[in-house]
Each structure stands twice: as C-alpha cells, then as structure tokens.
Amino acid sequence: MRTFVAVVEHGSMAAAARALTLSPSAVAQQLHALERELGAPLIVRVGRTVRMTEQGDRILAQSRQLLRDVADLRSLARDGDLSGELRLGACTTPLIGMLPEILARVSAKFPQINVYIQSSNSAQLYAEVEAGNLDAAFVLEAPHALPKTCEWQVLREEPLVVLAPHGLADRDPHALLREEPLIRYDRNQWGGRRADEYLRASGIVPRERFELNALNAIAVMVDRGLGVSLVPDWMAPWPEGLNLCRLPLPGAPIGRRIGIVWSRATVRLRLVDVLLDEIDTDSRSSR
Numbered sequence: 001m002r003t004f005v006a007v008v009e010h011g012s013m014a015a016a017a018r019a020l021t022l023s024p025s026a027v028a029q030q031l032h033a034l035e036r037e038l039g040a041p042l043i044v045r046v047g048r049t050v051r052m053t054e055q056g057d058r059i060l061a062q063s064r065q066l067l068r069d070v071a072d073l074r075s076l077a078r079d080g081d082l083s084g085e086l087r088l089g090a091c092t093t094p095l096i097g098m099l100p101e102i103l104a105r106v107s108a109k110f111p112q113i114n115v116y117i118q119s120s121n122s123a124q125l126y127a128e129v130e131a132g133n134l135d136a137a138f139v140l141e142a143p144h145a146l147p148k149t150c151e152w153q154v155l156r157e158e159p160l161v162v163l164a165p166h167g168l169a170d171r172d173p174h175a176l177l178r179e180e181p182l183i184r185y186d187r188n189q190w191g192g193r194r195a196d197e198y199l200r201a202s203g204i205v206p207r208e209r210f211e212l213n214a215l216n217a218i219a220v221m222v223d224r225g226l227g228v229s230l231v232p233d234w235m236a237p238w239p240e241g242l243n244l245c246r247l248p249l250p251g252a253p254i255g256r257r258i259g260i261v262w263s264r265a266t267v268r269l270r271l272v273d274v275l276l277d278e279i280d281t282d283s284r285s286s287r
Contacts, residue, residue: 001034001063001066001067002020002067003016003020003022003027003030003031003034004030004031004034004042004043004056004063005060005063005064005067006019006020006027007027007031007043007050008043008050008052008056008060011049011050012048012049012050013027013028013031013045013050014048031043038055038059040053040055041053041055041056042055042056042059043056068085068087068116084112084113084114084268084271085113085114085115085116085268086113086114086115086116086135086136086268086271086272086275087115087116087118087133087134087135087136087268088115088116088117088118088134088135088136088137088138088275089117089118089119089120089125089128089129089134089136089137089138089139090117090118090119090125090137090138090139091119091120091121091122091125091137091138091139091140092119092215093215093234093235093258094138094139094155094235094258095117095119095138096237097234097235097236097237098138098155098156098235098258099117099138102275102278102279103115105278106274106275106278109274109278110274113271113274118134121189122137122139122140122142122190123142123190125137125139125261126139126142126146126150126261129150129261129262129263130147130149130150130263132263132265132266134263135262135263135266135268135269135271135272136260136261136262136263136272136275137260137261137262138155138258138259138260139258139259139260139261140190140191140256140257140258141154141190141256141257141258141259142190142261143190143193146261149263149264149265150261150262150263150264151261151262151264152259152260152261153259153260153276153279154257154258154259155258155259155260155279156235156257156258156259157254157257157258158191158232158233158234158235158254158255158256158257158258159232159233159248159249159252159253159254159255160194160195160198160230160231160232160233160249160252160253160254160255161173161230161231161232161233161246161247161248161249161255162176162177162228162229162230162246162247162249163218163219163222163228163229163230163231163244163245163246163247164176164180164222164228164244164245164247165222165223165225165228165243165244165245166243166244166245168180168228168245169245169247171247173247173248173249174202174204174249176228176247177199177202177204177206177228177230178204178205178206179207180207180227180228181207181208181209181226181227181228182206182207182208182209182227182228182229182230183209183210183211183212183218183221183222183226183227183228183229184196184206184208184210184211184212184229184230185211185212185213185215185218185229185230185231185232186211186212186213187211188213189213190256191231191232191255191256192213194232194253194254194255194256195230195231195232195255198230198249198253199230209226209227210226210227215231215232215234216238216239218231219238219239219242219244220239220242222244223242223243223244231255232255232256233246233255235258260275260276260279262276
C-alpha cells in the first residue's frame with residue numbers, strides 16, 4: 001500500500017522506486033501483489049508515467065489514512081521514540097515566512113517525524129483542526145472564541161501600516177489614505193477587517209480603486225503607482241525589486257496576529273509538543 005501511494009505521488013514507477021530505495025521491478029511486483037489481493041487494477045502505464053484507475057482513485061484517500069494510522073500506532077507503542085506523521089496547516093504568510101525555518105530545526109532534531117502540510121485560509125484551517133483532520137495550524141487569530149478542545153499561542157503581532165510609493169514617504173499617512181486612491185485589503189479577510197475598522201474609527205473615507213486578498217500583489221500594485229494601501233506589516237519574504245515605504249500609524253494599531261492553534265485531543269500531541277518546544281526555543285533566542 002505504501003508503494004501504491006508512492007507511485008501515485010511521484011507519478012512514475014522509477015521515481016517511486018528511488019523514493020522507496022527499491023528497484024523498479026520490486027515496485028512493480030508490490031503493485032501487482034496489491035492488485036491481486038484487492039482484485040482490481042489500481043495503476044495503468046501511460047508512456048513513462050502512470051495514472052490511477054477508477055478503482056485506485058477510490059482507495060487512495062483511505063490508503064493514505066491507513067498508513068498514517070500505522071505510523072501513529074508505531075509512535076504510541078514506542079513511548080520513548082518520537083516518530084510518526086505530524087499533520088499541519090498554514091495560511092500563506094507563515095507558510096512562506098515562518099514555517100520553513102521551524103521545520104528545518106524540528107527535522108534536524110527528530111528525523112523520524114514526517115510532516116504533512118496543508119495550505120488554506122485561516123478559517124478553513126481552524127475548522128480542520130477542530131474536526132481532528134489536522135493536529136495544528138499556523139493561522140491568523142480568529143475573531144471568535146475557540147472551542148475548549150483547542151489551544152492558541154500568539155507568535156507574531158503585525159501593526160497596520162500605510163504602504164505607499166517611496167516618493168510619498170514624507171507625506172502624512174492619514175492624508176495619503178484620504179487623498180490617494182486606495183488599494184484595499186479584502187474586507188472578507190480577517191486582516192482586511194482590521195484595516196476597515198481603522199478607517200471607520202478614524203473617520204477616513206478613502207477613494208477606493210481595487211480590493212484584493214493577496215498582500216504581495218498589493219505591494220506590487222502600490223509600487224506601480226496604482227495607489228496606497230492599509231495593510232498589516234507582514235513578514236518577509238516580499239517581492240523583489242520594489243521601491244516602497246511603510247508608514248507607521250499613530251498608536252501602532254494591530255493589523256493582525258499570527259499564531260499556532262492545536263488540538264489537545266489529537267493522538268499526536270507528543271509531536272505537537274515537540275513543535276511547540278522548538279517555537280518557544282526560537283522565541284527565547286530571538287529576544
């Protein structure tokens with residue numbers, strides 16, 4: 001079954017063989033054995049690649065789940081040995097700017113831990129953690145209370161800033177929001193709501209031009225002179241080659257908080273604790 005999943009994920013017998021440290025003939029033999037056991041064809045060759053049959057597609061999700069369950073059983077049985085699959089989620093900003101460094105350290109210390117990462121928006125990732133489909137997720141702070149089965153830890157606070165072309169760096173940020181066209185951070189996004197609330201509380205009625213939910217795209221549009229924007233001061237990496245300024249606002253209002261949410265009910269809580277310990281170590285060393 002592990003061979004079947006590997007062939008699907010790698011797209012060919014040869015690539016799966018390299019990943020599993022097997023010969024291509026051994027991979028083919030294992031697939032044939034599984035097909036005989038199940039009484040149905042699972043894979044067909046298409047040139048040098050492969051594709052699943054309808055029967056293979058039916059069993060793929062459950063095959064992956066069975067392999068994860070086996071890894072969990074192994075981890076539970078070996079009380080002193082940290083192994084198994086940690087299932088994480090991440091929204092765009094921490095997926096690019098935070099998670100790779102954390103996972104590099106976790107992988108170096110605990111090479112037996114495998115990590116599955118699902119990318120989505122924060123609202124969907126909260127739901128996946130609550131449902132038990134993910135063990136933890138790097139997300140924006142929710143605008144609602146969490147269920148008692150979940151825990152939350154803030155990792156980063158991002159103040160609202162006015163993003164403007166570099167040539168406007170000497171202007172008052174409120175004046176820019178009133179006078180220049182506004183590239184609005186999507187009000188359907190949690191971070192975009194904070195920006196909208198700030199504009200309302202400050203009595204600023206902007207000249208709206210665009211509204212979108214991609215911060216990097218907003219930065220490029222500001223650089224091209226299409227307007228200014230009110231956004232959280234998000235972490236690197238940013239698009240290269242931009243000539244922008246980030247103007248702070250009076251009182252440094254918080255645009256959004258990024259953190260980690262996890263389920264206390266997961267059977268992989270020991271693996272989550274390893275992740276949390278590494279995050280805490282990194283926080284202490286950066287102070």
